[in-house]
Amino acid sequence: MTLVRGLRRHWVALAMLSPSIILVGIFVYGFIGWSLRVSVSEWQGLRPDFTFAGLDNFVALLSDRRFQIDMRNTVVFTTFFVVGAVGLGLLLAILIDRRVPGETFFRNVFLFPLAISLIVTGVAWRWLMNPGSGERLTGLNLLFDIFGLNALISAWHTSDPPWGIAFVALPAVWQMSGFTMALFLGGLRAIPDELKEAARVDGAGEFQVYRRIIIPLLRPALLSALIILGHLSLKVFDLIVALSGKDLRLDVPAIYMWTTTFDAHNYARGASIGIYLLLSVAILVVPYLLWSLRRETEL
Amino acid sequence: MTVPLPPAVARRRFLPLRLPTARRRGRWTLGNMVALVILSAFTVFFLLPVALMLNTGLKPFADVSLARMWELPSGIYLDNFQAALAALGPNLGNSIALAIPAAAISSMLGSMNGYILSKWRFRGSDAIFTAFLFGMFIPYQSILIPLVSFINLVLPGGGLPGLILAHVVYGIPVTTLIFRNYYATLPNEVVESARIDGAGFFGIFRHIALPLSIPGFAVVLIWQFTNIWNEFLFAIVLTRPGSWPVTVALNNLAGSQIVEWNVQMAGALLAALPTLLVYIILGRFFLRGLMAGALKG
Secondary structure, three states: OHHHHHHHHHHHHHHHHHHHHHHHHHHHHHHHHHHHHHHOOOOOOOOOOOOOOOOHHHHHHHOOHHHHHHHHHHHHHHHHHHHHHHHHHHHHHHHHHOOOOOHHHHHHHHHHHHHOOHHHHHHHHHHHOOOOOHHHOOHHHHHHHHOOOHHHOOOHHHOOOOHHHHHHHHHHHHHHHHHHHHHHHHHHHOOOHHHHHHHHHOOOOHHHHHHHHHHHHOHHHHHHHHHHHHHHHHOOOHHHHHHHOOOHHHOOHHHHHHHHHHOOOOHHHHHHHHHHHHHHHHHHHHHHHHHHHHHHHOO | OOOOOOHHHHHHOOOOOOOOOOOOOOOOOHHHHHHHHHHHHHHHHHHHHHHHHHHHHOOOHHHOOHHHOOOOOOOOOOHHHHHHHHHHHHHHHHHHHHHHHHHHHHHHHHHHHHHHHHHOOOOOHHHHHHHHHHHHHOOHHHOHHHHHHHHHHHOOOOOHHHHHHHHHHHHHHHHHHHHHHHHOOOOHHHHHHHHHOOOOHHHHHHHHHHHHOHHHHHHHHHHHHHHHHHOOHHHHHHOOHHHOOHHHHHHHHHHOOOOOHHHHHHHHHHHHHHHHHHHHHHHHHHHHHHHHOOOOO
16 A cells, blocks of 8 residues: 555656656756767768768867857956955955945845846946047046046956956956855854954954954855856856947957857857866856755765 | 755745845944955946946947947937937837737746645645656756757747747746745635635635735746746747847847947847846845745755
């Protein structure tokens, strides 16, 4: 009786889950397999060509000047974006956690950019970071000029490589710092006041309380932030497109994949870039996923 | 909730991000004054792009000039918004016709999946869940070529149905995750006793899980609506100009040499408005979705 019932329960659940299993199976894993197949083919042009090419496309990309620039841009962007968003998020979280008056207002202001499309962000920042000079001085540069801060006037994202891409991190930090702030604030609020009090009683200064007690306890939040921001920055695409169109100096693998596939119809190369992107994200995310799952089942 | 739970437990309880509960009222100490000054400076930084969009959008055409970007408008004029609406109106309509059904369908799938993966777990169900979750992180460039071929095959024409299908499928991981964590807060004893009373898989879902799911649906619907509204990559490769959602049309507007920047600013604000309003009115639910994406730290 129990066995039959157990079996029946099991089957209904599995049957109701199966549409999603099939969809994810095809659209995620099946399509990754298909991309892999295209990446080892010679498909260039509108007509599919599945002649086996081995790893030629992957090897060719490594010596492709544009792909090299893309990788350098990704590294520069990731560094500035992750450090900026983690640093600013942590600072804002610590300041808000002090129970300042108007806490809710500040929190909402720092979080609202998350509700906005990266395309909107890119369009707005394209004018804020406008590099025009003389008659066409505008945006932040104009603001600096008005306040006499001429030293800050900058070419922004049109600066010489590799610094142009570093400025792209500015709108990205603007958009994502609220997220890291929320993560850290959640972590800070979970730290019992007694712990901080005890440290103060033992003679620790305010700075030491942060350094020795609070920051170490934020490590899980920091890990989440690094994984989420890191994988987002490997995938960065919309923001750069909206900010600069297809400016090659700000090119990244996600944009290269898009243009080489859909403009130049070099499907084999496009698929190879897609697989490189997938690998870089997987290295970051898979251990995190497995770790989260194990931590959960341990409970 | 005075005793802080370890993060993993908090996650299982689906604690709604305990940000909103300030335990004490704001204090006016010297340290806090310094903090206020710094926070205010950052408030300016965060509001600057919106200020620019509003300030430019509300000027009459005659007042618009790059050199006077930061001067306030001489009054409230809607010229720019009218021009932007003329350009983006149909695309705003497309975005609505896209985001609402896609969000609704993916939430329904997510609630069923979440119910099964939390209350009807079987051997291998955790592995399936993890396999789903991976789909949330993949760079979509790695599935883009097959996706475009597949959609062109089954739903040709570059219309909205293909894009809706893509959003529904790639929404499964996050909607399942949020609902699974949500239903995990439902005590197993409730499910057990309903089962003893003779309720089955569907009975428990229909009479116990679903009626308790309204906040869960609010979180997932808002999250999906926002993300689908804001999405760009799928939209640009899967739709033709007539079905372009607003993000694609706005990007096109911004890249155009003919459309003035003031109209672009008004257009950007129009494109942002629906999700901004949702955030302002229902921000609490939006935050929970946001934190679910971090798998709860």
